[in-house]
Amino acid sequence: MxxxxxxxxxxxxxxxxxxxxxxxxxxxxxxxxxxxxxxxxxxxxxxxxxxxxxxxxxxxxxxxxxxxxxxxxxxxxxxxxxxxxxxxxxxxxxxxxxxxxxxxxxxxxxxxxWNARARDLQHPDELRIDLDPTDEFDFEAAREVAHTVKAVLDDAGLVGWPKTSGNRGIHIYVRLVPEWDFYEVRRAGLALSREVERRHELATTAWWKEERSGVFLDYNQNAWDKTIASAYSIRHTGLVSTP
CATH class of the missing domain: 3.90.920.10 (DNA primase, PRIM domain)
Structure with a gap:
């Protein structure tokens, strides 16, 4: 056909x-x-x-x-x-x-x-945390670290909306008032990730892959022009990214 x-x-x-x-x-x-x-x-x-x-x-x-x-x-x-x-x-x-x-x-x-909308491309309205387990870890490790992400967000008075990545990880979105630029939002993502790293032994912000072991918090997904597969996307694994 x-x-x-x-x-x-x-x-x-x-x-x-x-x-x-x-x-x-x-x-x-x-x-x-x-x-x-x-x-x-x-x-x-x-x-x-x-x-x-x-x-x-x-x-x-x-x-x-x-x-x-x-x-x-x-x-x-x-x-x-x-x-x-x-x-x-x-x-x-x-x-x-x-x-x-x-x-x-x-x-x-x-x-x-993108994590910014067409009406204001300079100011993201989402902060995104990508929990990506290294090869020796799995989804359960990402789920453990996600609980710590929630605790850090709770302490800051913020709400995170999680979904599966469709692979082995978890994505957490935090809605923002679009008042900060990409550089400021990325720095906020780094600060959040480092606090999670301080609280949970499996969390890591190590940039070089050779230095990572555990669940990488990829704060760089908040950089200008970066994207993450959105909800209900089908991944190459055949799994679906699901809230």
């Missing part, structure tokens, strides 16, 4: 190559991916709405490297951005359900938004 249509908000939406196999081991197709996002489209949209999104296109399925696209052609809408290199560009900004399905049509499995 060369193409089919699906219903998105009462309107037909064309899907090309619906039989393309995206996950060879499981046999899941592009249409399976689209149907996943249709089932959770409200939640998926909340994670990306009004944010510049890096398109990670798995054009040949998860058995091959994805294509990273920051300047997509033919996107429904674009916003002007400046990258850390000082080069100008344009990125896709989803605003409605059809935009989520458009990304699935582009062979995107995981959706990767």
């Amino acid at each position: 060369s193409e089919t249509t699906v219903d998105v908000g009462g309107e037909p939406f064309r899907i090309s190559s619906p039989d393309k196999v995206m996950f060879p081991e499981q046999g899941w197709t592009k249409l399976d991916v689209v149907e996943h996002f249709l089932m959770c489209v409200d939640g998926a949209l909340r994670g990306v709405r009004d944010r510049p999104v890096l398109l990670k296109r798995w054009n040949r399925g998860v058995g091959h490297d994805p294509l990273f696209v920051k300047r997509p052609k033919g996107a429904p809408r674009l916003v002007d951005v400046t990258f850390p290199s000082a080069r100008p560009g344009q990125m896709f900004v989803p605003v409605d359900e059809s935009d989520v399905i458009w990304m699935a049509q582009q062979n995107c499995l995981d959706l990767n938004p």
Whole structure:
């Protein structure tokens, strides 16, 4: 089948190559991916709405490297951005359900938004903590450290919203008033991470991989132009990042 249509908000939406196999081991197709996002489209949209999104296109399925696209052609809408290199560009900004399905049509499995919104690209409205276990540790270790992250946030009067990464880790989002720039938010992420490291023996902020053992708190995910797979993204593992 060369193409089919699906219903998105009462309107037909064309899907090309619906039989393309995206996950060879499981046999899941592009249409399976689209149907996943249709089932959770409200939640998926909340994670990306009004944010510049890096398109990670798995054009040949998860058995091959994805294509990273920051300047997509033919996107429904674009916003002007400046990258850390000082080069100008344009990125896709989803605003409605059809935009989520458009990304699935582009062979995107995981959706990767900025932590700032299009209306104010200089001031993030989320602080993100990425708990990433090193090879000798697993999800349970990340869960242990996540409890300490919560304790530190509680002491600061902040609320963290956790989700699984879809791999072995946990992502924790803290909503912010957009008053601080990327450098200030990154420094806040580093300060939080170091306090967690002080309180929990498995937590580490060691930058060099060779020096890490335990659960790495990747505070650098708050840097300008960094992205994390948002809620309900499908990871290359076949697992879903789930709140």
